[in-house]
Amino acid sequence: xxxxxxxxxxxxxxxxxxxxxxxxxxxxxxxxxxxxxxxxxxxxxxxxxxxxxxxxxxxxxxxxxxxxxxxxxxxxxxxxxxxxxxxxxxxxxxxxxxxxxxxxxxxxxxxxxxxxxxxxxxxxxxxxxxxxxxxxxxxxxxxxxxxxxxxxxxxxxxxxxxxxxxxxxxxxxxxxxxxxxxxxxxxxxxxxxxxxxxxxxxxxxxxxxxxxxxxxxxxxxxxxxxxxxxxxxxxxxxxxxxxxxxxxxxxxxxxxxxxxxxxxxxxxxxxxxxxxxxxxxxxxxxxxxxxxxxxxxxxxxxxxxxxxxxxxxxxxxxxxxxxxxxxxxxxxxxxxxxxxxxxxxxxxxxxxxxxxxxxxxxxxxxxxxxxxxxxxxxxxxxxxxxxxxxxxxxxxxxxxxxxxxxxxxxxxxxxxxxxxxxxxxxxxxxxxxxxxxxxxxxxxxxxxxx
Amino acid sequence: xxxxxxxxxxxxxxxxxxxxxxxxxxxxxxxxxxxxxxxxxxxxxxxxxxxxxxxxxxxxxxxxxxxxxxxxxxxxxxxxxxxxxxxxxxxxxxxxxxxxxxxxxxxxxxxxxxxxxxxxxxxxxxxxxxxxxxxxxxxxxxxxxxxxxxxxxxxxxxxxxxxxxxxxxxxxxxxxxxxxxxxxxxxxxxxxxxxxxxxxxxxxxxxxxxxxxxxxxxxxxxxxxxxxxxxxxxxxxxxxxxxxxxxxxxxxxxxxxxxxxxxxxxxxxxxxxxxxxxxxxxxxxxxxxxxxxxxxxxxxxxxxxxxxxxxxxxxxxxxxxxxxxxxxxxxxxxxxxxxxxxxxxxxxxxxxxxxxxxxxxxxxxxxxxxxxxxxxxxxxxxxxxxxxxxxxxxxxxxxxxxxxxxxxxxxxxxxxxxxxxxxxxxxxxxxxxxxxxxxxxxxxxxxxxx
Numbered sequence: 001x002x003x004x005x006x007x008x009x010x011x012x013x014x015x016x017x018x019x020x021x022x023x024x025x026x027x028x029x030x031x032x033x034x035x036x037x038x039x040x041x042x043x044x045x046x047x048x049x050x051x052x053x054x055x056x057x058x059x060x061x062x063x064x065x066x067x068x069x070x071x072x073x074x075x076x077x078x079x080x081x082x083x084x085x086x087x088x089x090x091x092x093x094x095x096x097x098x099x100x101x102x103x104x105x106x107x108x109x110x111x112x113x114x115x116x117x118x119x120x121x122x123x124x125x126x127x128x129x130x131x132x133x134x135x136x137x138x139x140x141x142x143x144x145x146x147x148x149x150x151x152x153x154x155x156x157x158x159x160x161x162x163x164x165x166x167x168x169x170x171x172x173x174x175x176x177x178x179x180x181x182x183x184x185x186x187x188x189x190x191x192x193x194x195x196x197x198x199x200x201x202x203x204x205x206x207x208x209x210x211x212x213x214x215x216x217x218x219x220x221x222x223x224x225x226x227x228x229x230x231x232x233x234x235x236x237x238x239x240x241x242x243x244x245x246x247x248x249x250x251x252x253x254x255x256x257x258x259x260x261x262x263x264x265x266x267x268x269x270x271x272x273x274x275x276x277x278x279x280x281x282x283x284x285x286x287x288x289x290x291x292x293x294x295x296x297x298x299x300x301x302x303x304x305x306x307x308x309x310x311x312x313x314x315x316x317x318x319x320x321x322x323x324x325x326x327x328x329x330x331x332x333x334x335x336x337x338x339x340x341x342x343x344x345x346x347x348x349x350x351x352x353x354x355x356x357x358x359x360x361x362x363x364x365x366x367x368x369x370x371x372x373x374x375x376x377x378x379x380x381x382x383x384x385x386x387x388x389x390x391x392x393x394x395x396x397x398x399x400x401x402x403x404x405x406x407x408x409x410x411x412x413x414x415x416x417x418x419x420x421x422x423x424x425x426x427x428x429x430x431x432x433x434x435x436x437x438x439x440x441x442x443x444x445x446x447x448x449x450x
Numbered sequence: 451x452x453x454x455x456x457x458x459x460x461x462x463x464x465x466x467x468x469x470x471x472x473x474x475x476x477x478x479x480x481x482x483x484x485x486x487x488x489x490x491x492x493x494x495x496x497x498x499x500x501x502x503x504x505x506x507x508x509x510x511x512x513x514x515x516x517x518x519x520x521x522x523x524x525x526x527x528x529x530x531x532x533x534x535x536x537x538x539x540x541x542x543x544x545x546x547x548x549x550x551x552x553x554x555x556x557x558x559x560x561x562x563x564x565x566x567x568x569x570x571x572x573x574x575x576x577x578x579x580x581x582x583x584x585x586x587x588x589x590x591x592x593x594x595x596x597x598x599x600x601x602x603x604x605x606x607x608x609x610x611x612x613x614x615x616x617x618x619x620x621x622x623x624x625x626x627x628x629x630x631x632x633x634x635x636x637x638x639x640x641x642x643x644x645x646x647x648x649x650x651x652x653x654x655x656x657x658x659x660x661x662x663x664x665x666x667x668x669x670x671x672x673x674x675x676x677x678x679x680x681x682x683x684x685x686x687x688x689x690x691x692x693x694x695x696x697x698x699x700x701x702x703x704x705x706x707x708x709x710x711x712x713x714x715x716x717x718x719x720x721x722x723x724x725x726x727x728x729x730x731x732x733x734x735x736x737x738x739x740x741x742x743x744x745x746x747x748x749x750x751x752x753x754x755x756x757x758x759x760x761x762x763x764x765x766x767x768x769x770x771x772x773x774x775x776x777x778x779x780x781x782x783x784x785x786x787x788x789x790x791x792x793x794x795x796x797x798x799x800x801x802x803x804x805x806x807x808x809x810x811x812x813x814x815x816x817x818x819x820x821x822x823x824x825x826x827x828x829x830x831x832x833x834x835x836x837x838x839x840x841x842x843x844x845x846x847x848x849x850x851x852x853x854x855x856x857x858x859x860x861x862x863x864x865x866x867x868x869x870x871x872x873x874x875x876x877x878x879x880x881x882x883x884x885x886x887x888x889x890x891x892x893x894x895x896x897x898x899x900x
Contacts, residue, residue, distance in 0.1 A: 331878045401880075428494060
């Protein structure tokens, strides 16, 4: 029987799967249904499109649907929403959003790559003009147009996570007056305070007002948003960004009876197959394994989505690949700082039941005598019982983002602090000190725990 | 019995050992004999002192002997050369080079940290004025003074290894006319040509004349050097740098009957002890283990010297630490390029008897749509039999040096190409593409070898 592969969702996971399936099986029929108008796009690029660092809107996606269709011999149907999956019948019910026509499409193998959706709190005012979420390219276009037309001066970003901080940085860069509201006592609340205190100082040094420990109660305005009401104050504004996080978009899967995991995302095996044979899932709607804890983990990020998509595509086309999981690597730019994490923070590790020890050290990006050497603060967390490293957090003005990768690899290899302390990391005066940040932290933590 | 620790050599390994021994045993007697006038200095910083990027000569050493003596309670005796080790008697014979007085000093534990010495070829003219080696701080001072006083315009660098290329870059930066002579057919002859061809082009693009496959026959001049005679031509010059590599300085050890290893450097166990109980060795004069091959390896580099020194110091003072070895990580700046290596090149691997496969890929330093994204060329080499990664070489204008560290950690963990291909490396548009260089190379090599 000819393979008839159907993919629901045309972003990172879906298109990676389509591309890989085509590589593995040149003759399979492959169809992608994408609800929106763009495929294989890079939402991570939106802040840099807002600042103008990414000049052309077209740079935010890798292919047009036409290009992908032609080059890969894949049917890519945009503005097509899959409304229902019929597991027993092995069909999907699709609506063409341009004319409302509905049809059924059969499949031999299905990939659910429906991604995640932004959390919009149930408060008044979220549909006022000037209130934006940041998830897809339409959001980016509309926000860019709003800024050009309305020239807002005062913006309130609600949510002090990665996206909130990146967009706050972008707004500041283009001269706006930025306030940030975060419900928890600190921004990036999963990280430890040795790190977040440095980032908060950087925000304030750049003139951003931080309102921490305040929750969002409502948005007010006369058609256009004019005020944000928090649990502690009212903030005037002309623009509001809701960056309260995302949740896995699992409605279709749930309705079809495809089991979810403990995280609320779709449960998959290492080959990305769900509990229903022939039905796969990849990307932000599906779970993965956290290699450090060995437990299911939901990590909606482009790196995981691309990898899971490639693996799903391989397996759907008759190949065999397994996804080992994630160590939770994440980096971001906040004003002049690079912030990077791999593994668990100490508070996350403690919440998972580990008995932890940690060390926080200050190293430098280059040999200290080399021009423009910058401080790097590194916190390393270990499991006291096994001496395994559980996580590393880093922050500094330079050279941080790619330094976290060595920590990520060490976490993949489940190294102990005693192993990490002697890693053969690169040194030359223009690039690093002899004891680079990771091994410096490892030495410090080793010495204080023996 | 009170510990009476004697350390021969006051550079990276010796001073790291002294510092660590003092931390472990606050009451041990610790004496360092250093033949030259400086301790704990950074020869790697010399090129940047020549260009003026490192402004003050004092920045090239971490401590003065006085500072170290006072702060650590260690007797640091500079201008003191150890002439002989009497193993049976457990004494060293020392000469004070300032007055020629000789004396004996007993020890309970000894560290030989005599480093490496530059190879000076047995050809005429090496002692002409204007001919320099680059090893210690006196070389740096004399070279800097020579340049200031004589204002040489034409320099010939002999040797296309790391040091030759770094100093060629420095001379070019201060406006000199640079030629480079290398005996082998390519610069950095241990690396593969996919990488060295890029570096050679960069040298030539910067106006450096490369004379490859030519050996040095002699230097000529009238007191001052005026010409370099190679096997193929005569080159006019006013300055010559001899950068033909180094050899382990093992004369003292050899004379004392301390066994050398197969590499010609002093054989040590993982605790840095030699075959003679109570006598340790660390740094450029001693061997280490190459973690990838599992074989003895000689790797004269600051990172290894510092680690071995710290481990020797710990163990000499009654502690217990083991050095796992090196994976051969090395980075350098050549004109606008960052060059980085971990593990073996394909030619090295083949010479060691491995059946190899490799992939060379071109990735980017940042998301491709992000401003100033630069190409990174990565070559990955694997052992066909075990699928283990044997080495990674990278070159590019940006973000290369610290990217090699993830390869280094993967080599420590003896990962296969199938593991490396899915590593959770960091991604954000300002810092990396979704498939970063190492995993991109891993994917490519995996796909072509299954």
